Amino acid sequence: MSDSVKDLFSEVELFLPSYLTPNEKEELYSGLKDFPENVTYYLQRGRQDEALQGDVWSSLPIINFDTYDVKNCQGVIISNSCDISPENERFLPTFNVIFAPLIRVSKLRRLLESSNISEERVSSTIENIRKQYNTSTFFLPAMGEVIEEDSVALFSDMRYVPMSKFREQGVKNITLHMQGFYLFLMKLSMHFCRFNEGVHRF
Template identity: 35%
Template sequence: MAFGERSWVELLPSYLTSENKGRLQQGIEQFYPENRSEISYDNFYRDFGHKYFLQGDIILDVRMANWNSSTASYEKTYIEGLILSNTCDISLENKRDVNPKQCLFAPLINLEEFLSDLSINGLSGDKLETFKKNVKSQFYSNIFYLPKIKENESDRIALLDKIFWFPIEEMESLIETIDEERIASLDHYGFYLLNFKLSYHFCRLPEQCDRVA
């Protein structure tokens, strides 16, 4: 791995078990084709009873501006969203008179519907199956795969290149009905896999590109 066998482990908190750290290493290795393998998504979500929002919470019907390519304009829509902002940054207890921080979301879409659209647009057969397998292996930097929350639901994907912001003052109104607004909350494995995925998508620290040259 480009991060090194030891250095990446030192980024993780000490309270994680060796098993959890091992699973995270397996997840991170998916960014390198030669190391790709099947990922276990057991214990990806956690039970929640907390009355505040966490980074990695999945929220129902978040208002956003959707780009309509046919009319070349934005339209208001509502979509499931994955909170990307740091938990402390969006805490309503952290009152900021100067430089208030807004809440960043990644839109979530149904994986099967996404695959259906690709099929309609000409991607089919082995290419479609390979794409689906790569998505579930977290291979694509701009797509974060989330397994189904309940048995009768579909898998979801978060689109990390379509992030949008939501007013922090509006989050307070969602707190009043948070048990209805929040669909799920990521457990340790899901949370740290998301963090590494965001780091890889935006930073590419081991990109091995000499910008001076």
């Protein structure tokens, strides 16, 4: 486990959301204490008419900038829930929805194997991704027909879709459970907010 992940989870109780009831806090804390073995990733019942940060959606268009071909993919919503809510009136409108495409772990393994990396290193990298130890990825286990195979979102591979196109063709697949969502937020924060980067900017 990387030190940043280890340190954060050793003090996870300090960062629990203040809006939760005591029982909800206890449930969330208990689940996160068991990380990475017993994390509840998905909410079994969620509103299909709302888009939330951390949702998995399909039919999201991505562009290949070498060929300018467009294809649709499944991805995790990175945008803030409030920013993409149509009920939230804003002086400055939200023009795009930011998301990270999902890559099947089996495909990622093949890509790593084709890069002249030792089998031992490939296996350890995949294992670290599955256990959420890698801070630049977010692992999502398979979920029936909704997420057909174990998959991963790469935080270094962000895409966007215009809000109008997102509303027109995007299909919501599943919402993260509070445990999965909080894990998602912590990893997103660790990837993009490096307070301990060690670079002197004075």
